[in-house]
Amino acid sequence: MxxxxxxxxxxxxxxxxxxxxxxxxxxxxxxxxxxxxxxxxxxxxxxxxxxxxxxxxxxxxxxxxxxxxxxxxxxxxxxxxxxxxxxxxxxxxxxxxxxxxxxxxxxxxxxxxxxxxxxxxxxxxxxxxxxxxxxxxxxxxxxxxxxxxxxxxxxxxxxxxxxxxxxxxxxxxTDVEAVLDGTGTPLSHLNSESIQQLTQAGVIKDGMEVKVRGALSAAKRLRRCVRIGSWNVMNNPFSGTQISE
Missing domain, CATH: 3.40.1160.10 (Acetylglutamate kinase-like)
Structure with a gap:
C-alpha cells in the first residue's frame, strides 16, 4: 500500500x-x-x-x-x-x-x-x-x-x-517537482545532516522547510524513506526527493 x-x-x-x-x-x-x-x-x-x-x-x-x-x-x-x-x-x-x-x-x-x-x-x-x-x-x-x-x-x-x-x-x-539546491537543481536525497546544513544556509526555507521537516519526522517514525515531489513521482520512482533519517 x-x-x-x-x-x-x-x-x-x-x-x-x-x-x-x-x-x-x-x-x-x-x-x-x-x-x-x-x-x-x-x-x-x-x-x-x-x-x-x-x-x-x-x-x-x-x-x-x-x-x-x-x-x-x-x-x-x-x-x-x-x-x-x-x-x-x-x-x-x-x-x-x-x-x-x-x-x-x-x-x-x-x-x-x-x-x-x-x-x-x-x-x-x-x-x-x-x-x-x-x-x-x-x-x-x-x-x-x-x-x-x-x-x-x-x-x-x-x-x-x-x-x-x-x-x-x-x-x-506538492506543487513542486522536488526539493531544490542553491542553484535550482533538484536534490535526489536528503537526510538529517544535509537538511540541517541546507536549512542553516537558507537554501531550504519557508514552506519548503516545513514540508522537509515534516517528511523527516515521518521517515523517523515510519523507519523508512519518505518521498517529496509532484504528481509525476507516481510513475517515476526516481523523481522527487527521498528523505531519510
Missing part, C-alpha cells in the same frame, strides 16, 4: 489534480489519499464571520468552529478530490480517519478540538475491502475519538498515522 498526502495547494490547481488522478488511473499499486485543506477552511470561517488563529502552525479549533472545519475538509475539499477522481475514471470513496481505523484524542485544551492520532494496530478491514474492490479511499484529516468527539487533525500527521497503521510507504505530493 502507498499513502499519498496531498498538499492543500493542489486543491486550487485543477490541472495538477487532473494529471495526478490520470497517473493514478494507470497505476497498479494500492493507493490511499490523505488530504487537508487549510485555505478552504479559512475561507469558510471568514465567510461565517469567525476569527481564526494558529498556534505553532495548528489552527485553534473551538467547538463552535468545527461545523465549518468539518464541512470544509470532509465536505468540500474531499468532494472536490472525488470529482476529479471520477472524471479520471477512478472509483473514489470519501472517508475520515475513523473509517481508516485511526482513532484520535484531544491534543490540548488550549487548542480546542485539535486532535492527535493515537497509536493503533488496526486490522486492514474496511480499507483492504475497498482496495480489493477497486476503490480509491480519499481520507480527510478529520478524526474521531472513542466517545464520538470530532477533531481537526494536522494533515501531515494524519497521513503519517495512516501509513504507520498499515505499514505503508508514504509520499508527500
Amino acid at each position: 502507498k499513502v499519498i498526502k496531498l498538499g492543500g495547494s493542489l486543491l486550487e490547481q485543477p490541472e495538477a489534480l487532473s494529471a495526478l488522478f490520470q497517473s493514478l488511473q494507470q497505476n497498479d499499486d494500492d493507493i490511499v489519499l490523505v488530504h487537508g485543506g487549510g485555505a478552504l477552511v479559512q475561507q469558510w470561517l471568514t465567510t461565517a464571520g469567525l476569527q481564526s488563529e494558529k498556534v505553532n502552525g495548528l489552527r485553534v479549533s473551538p467547538e463552535q468552529h468545527m461545523l465549518y472545519i468539518v464541512g470544509g475538509l470532509a465536505g468540500a475539499a474531499n468532494k472536490t478530490l472525488m470529482k476529479q477522481a471520477i472524471t479520471a475514471g477512478l472509483k473514489p470513496i470519501g472517508l475520515t480517519l475513523y473509517e481508516a481505523g485511526v482513532l484520535c484524542a484531544k491534543q490540548s485544551e488550549n487548542l480546542g478540538q485539535v486532535g492527535v492520532c493515537q497509536t493503533s494496530e488496526a486490522t486492514p478491514g474496511l480499507l483492504a475491502d475497498l482496495l480489493m474492490h477497486g476503490y480509491l479511499p480519499i481520507i480527510s484529516s478529520i478524526g474521531f475519538g472513542e466517545n464520538g468527539d470530532w477533531f481537526n487533525v494536522n494533515a501531515d500527521d494524519a497521513a503519517v498515522a495512516v501509513a504507520a497503521t498499515y505499514n505503508a510507504d508514504l509520499l508527500f505530493i
Whole structure:
C-alpha cells in the first residue's frame, strides 16, 4: 500500500489534480489519499464571520468552529478530490480517519478540538475491502475519538498515522517537482545532516522547510524513506526527493 498526502495547494490547481488522478488511473499499486485543506477552511470561517488563529502552525479549533472545519475538509475539499477522481475514471470513496481505523484524542485544551492520532494496530478491514474492490479511499484529516468527539487533525500527521497503521510507504505530493539546491537543481536525497546544513544556509526555507521537516519526522517514525515531489513521482520512482533519517 502507498499513502499519498496531498498538499492543500493542489486543491486550487485543477490541472495538477487532473494529471495526478490520470497517473493514478494507470497505476497498479494500492493507493490511499490523505488530504487537508487549510485555505478552504479559512475561507469558510471568514465567510461565517469567525476569527481564526494558529498556534505553532495548528489552527485553534473551538467547538463552535468545527461545523465549518468539518464541512470544509470532509465536505468540500474531499468532494472536490472525488470529482476529479471520477472524471479520471477512478472509483473514489470519501472517508475520515475513523473509517481508516485511526482513532484520535484531544491534543490540548488550549487548542480546542485539535486532535492527535493515537497509536493503533488496526486490522486492514474496511480499507483492504475497498482496495480489493477497486476503490480509491480519499481520507480527510478529520478524526474521531472513542466517545464520538470530532477533531481537526494536522494533515501531515494524519497521513503519517495512516501509513504507520498499515505499514505503508508514504509520499508527500506538492506543487513542486522536488526539493531544490542553491542553484535550482533538484536534490535526489536528503537526510538529517544535509537538511540541517541546507536549512542553516537558507537554501531550504519557508514552506519548503516545513514540508522537509515534516517528511523527516515521518521517515523517523515510519523507519523508512519518505518521498517529496509532484504528481509525476507516481510513475517515476526516481523523481522527487527521498528523505531519510
